[in-house]
Amino acid sequence: MKHTGYSEVHLEFDSKAIAARQWGSVEGERVLALHGWLDNCASFDRLAPMLKGINLVALDMAGHGRSYHRSSDANYNIWEETEDILGAAEALGWRKFSLLAHSRGAIAGMIAAGAFPGRVKRLALIDGLVPPSAEDAQAPDILARAIAQRARYSVVRKPRVYRTFAQAVEARMNGMFPLSAWAAGVLTERGIRPADGGFIWRNDPRLMASSTAKLNGAQVRAFLSRLNMPVRLVLAEGGIEGMIERLHPVLKGHKNITVQVMPGSHHLHMEAGAEGIAAWFGPFLRGEADS
Structure with missing residues (x-):
C-alpha cells in the first residue's frame, strides 16, 4: 500500500519547528492529528485519505519524526504538548479546530481541549483518553525516578545503528505494540535518518x-469536566491491556463522550480497522453528526 495524496508542511512558532503532513482541501473542516508515543505523523497515512471533506494536518510531535527536540533543561511531560498544539494551530491561522488523536496523542488532545475548550470543536480519539492517575503520596518517587531517567537518557552515547532499512522495520514491527510490515514501514521511513x-x-x-x-484522580476529572465539545472514542478490542475496563468508571456522567469498541490492535487506525474508524469519524469531524 502506497501512501500518497499529502503535502509536507513546516510550521514555526516560539522558536520551535514542527514538521507535518497535510491531506484534503484547505476549504474542509480543520483538524489537527496527534500521533502516539514514539510514532510520527505517518501514523495517519492510511486513515487520512479516507476522511473526505477535511483539512487534516498531522503533526510530528516534539521529539518525534522531523520536529524539534526540546532543550536540555526541558521535559516531555504530557501536558506540555498543549503549547505545541495551540502553537501549531496559530501557525496555521486556525482559531477553532478539531482534534483526531491516537494513544499518547489522545491524552494530550484531551488535556489541551480541557484547558482550552473554546478552541476545540470536536475530539475524535483512538485508544486513548486519560493518563493513568497517580496518588499524591507517590509524587516524591515519581519525581526521583524521572530525574534519574532523564540523566540516563540525556547522556550522549552511541545510538543503535541498523545496517539496513529492513532491519529497522523489523525492529519496529516487534516493538511494544506489534505492527504489520506496512505500518512499521511508513513509521520507520519517517522515523529514521x-x-x-x-x-x-x-x-x-x-x-x-x-x-x-503525574495527574492525580481529581485533576484528571477536572480536565474531563471541561470537555464541553462532542467526543468520540474508539477503543481497540486488542489494544492496551485493561484500558476498556479502566475507562468504565472514568466515563460515568460524561454524556458527550460516545465510545465504540472496534476489532483490532492498538494501532488499528493503521490496519484494517481504518475503514471502520473513517466511517464513524468522517461525518463526525465534518459536523454532519451534530445534533
Whole structure:
C-alpha cells in the first residue's frame, strides 16, 4: 500500500519547528492529528485519505519524526504538548479546530481541549483518553525516578545503528505494540535518518524517561469536566491491556463522550480497522453528526 495524496508542511512558532503532513482541501473542516508515543505523523497515512471533506494536518510531535527536540533543561511531560498544539494551530491561522488523536496523542488532545475548550470543536480519539492517575503520596518517587531517567537518557552515547532499512522495520514491527510490515514501514521511513554504517532513530531518547509529575484522580476529572465539545472514542478490542475496563468508571456522567469498541490492535487506525474508524469519524469531524 502506497501512501500518497499529502503535502509536507513546516510550521514555526516560539522558536520551535514542527514538521507535518497535510491531506484534503484547505476549504474542509480543520483538524489537527496527534500521533502516539514514539510514532510520527505517518501514523495517519492510511486513515487520512479516507476522511473526505477535511483539512487534516498531522503533526510530528516534539521529539518525534522531523520536529524539534526540546532543550536540555526541558521535559516531555504530557501536558506540555498543549503549547505545541495551540502553537501549531496559530501557525496555521486556525482559531477553532478539531482534534483526531491516537494513544499518547489522545491524552494530550484531551488535556489541551480541557484547558482550552473554546478552541476545540470536536475530539475524535483512538485508544486513548486519560493518563493513568497517580496518588499524591507517590509524587516524591515519581519525581526521583524521572530525574534519574532523564540523566540516563540525556547522556550522549552511541545510538543503535541498523545496517539496513529492513532491519529497522523489523525492529519496529516487534516493538511494544506489534505492527504489520506496512505500518512499521511508513513509521520507520519517517522515523529514521542515515548514519555511519546504516540508520538510527530520529526520536529524542529522553522520550523514554517518565514524567516528572503525574495527574492525580481529581485533576484528571477536572480536565474531563471541561470537555464541553462532542467526543468520540474508539477503543481497540486488542489494544492496551485493561484500558476498556479502566475507562468504565472514568466515563460515568460524561454524556458527550460516545465510545465504540472496534476489532483490532492498538494501532488499528493503521490496519484494517481504518475503514471502520473513517466511517464513524468522517461525518463526525465534518459536523454532519451534530445534533
